Amino acid sequence: MRATSPERPGGESPRRSTAAEARAAFAHWVNEVPEGLPFGQIVVRALPGNGGYELRHVADVGIPDGDLVAHNEPRAAREIAKLTEEGEYRPLKSSPNLKRGWVLRVKDDRALYVAMNYLYPSGVAHWHLYRNGELEITNYRENAARQSGIYKRVQRLSDEGVQNTAKACCEDAVCLKKTLWDVDENTPLAADRGEGEIPCPEPCSIFVSLARRVRLFERENKRDLDAIGLSPSEKEDLSALVEAAATGSVKFAREAEFEEPLNERRMRYRKLTLVPKLRPVEDTAPEEG
Ligand code: SF4
Numbered sequence: 203m204r205a206t207s208p209e210r211p212g213g214e215s216p217r218r219s220t221a222a223e224a225r226a227a228f229a230h231w232v233n234e235v236p237e238g239l240p241f242g243q244i245v246v247r248a249l250p251g252n253g254g255y256e257l258r259h260v261a262d263v264g265i266p267d268g269d270l271v272a273h274n275e276p277r278a279a280r281e282i283a284k285l286t287e288e289g290e291y292r293p294l295k296s297s298p299n300l301k302r303g304w305v306l307r308v309k310d311d312r313a314l315y316v317a318m319n320y321l322y323p324s325g326v327a328h329w330h331l332y333r334n335g336e337l338e339i340t341n342y343r344e345n346a347a348r349q350s351g352i353y354k355r356v357q358r359l360s361d362e363g364v365q366n367t368a369k370a371c372c373e374d375a376v377c378l379k380k381t382l383w384d385v386d387e388n389t390p391l392a393a394d395r396g397e398g399e400i401p402c403p404e405p406c407s408i409f410v411s412l413a414r415r416v417r418l419f420e421r422e423n424k425r426d427l428d429a430i431g432l433s434p435s436e437k438e439d440l441s442a443l444v445e446a447a448a449t450g451s452v453k454f455a456r457e458a459e460f461e462e463p464l465n466e467r468r469m470r471y472r473k474l475t476l477v478p479k480l481r482p483v484e485d486t487a488p489e490e491g
Contacts, residue, residue: 224330229311340404
């Protein structure tokens with residue numbers, strides 16, 4: 203069953219013009235704090251006098267304008283959001299890998315809303331609905347029930363698999379959204395939900411893709427373990443890690459390439475499931491003396 207966010211249970215009377223209301227509410231929120239407010243990895247502030255707004259990376263607050271590339275069209279935000287500092291495509295705009303070095307000034311709240319939607323797609327609308335208790339939240343099992351084709355197998359992912367996937371995929375180190383959804387209506391998510399302003403109302407496509415990979419790992423664990431309890435993909439990941447480390451630097455695979463051993467989220471999942479196998483909890487009983 204779908205739920206709404208907690209401030210206004212029931213979710214009565216859906217908004218007729220969410221975009222316009224979200225735009226106005228966001229501008230009002232920003233206008234209230236002259237020094238600006240953080241949203242994801244940016245700081246937005248109202249410019250004195252002319253009604254315009256300025257956006258910049260949170261790490262660039264205090265950097266002189268002359269050291270930043272200046273833009274004044276909201277569509278510039280699309281290019282800013284597209285690639286990381288290293289030139290990699292960003293499939294998940296809420297990942298904490300927004301590049302620095304730019305400042306964007308836009309003329310009014312409409313242009314601000316357009317820019318925000320490039321930087322954080324649907325972020326302002328979800329922020330507004332959540333604050334009003336009107337954001338529909340879809341839990342993992344409901345989301346999985348809608349999957350088809352090669353993703354249908356995520357329906358069989360165990361609850362433990364969902365929890366570990368969320369810890370690997372959704373915490374603030376890898377995604378700045380506040381995770382609102384649960385495993386199902388009786389099973390809360392155990393992952394740290396995050397502190398950010400941008401709500402996440404349902405598992406995204408990146409999460410579902412990682413969940414599919416984790417389901418493959420679960421199947422391997424049931425039928426393909428060797429004498430010391432390691433699966434083929436666990437051994438593949440360990441080998442890749444040792445080989446990369448031996449070169450002096452570990453280069454991660456692209457963000458959504460979960461079939462690659464050195465993917466950051468895949469490694470975070472291994473930390474939760476493989477490291478305890480390799481390093482069992484030590485016997486803490488005091489030594490006999
Ligand atoms: S499902 Fe997880 S990774 Fe995807 S947007 Fe939500 S919090 Fe971020």
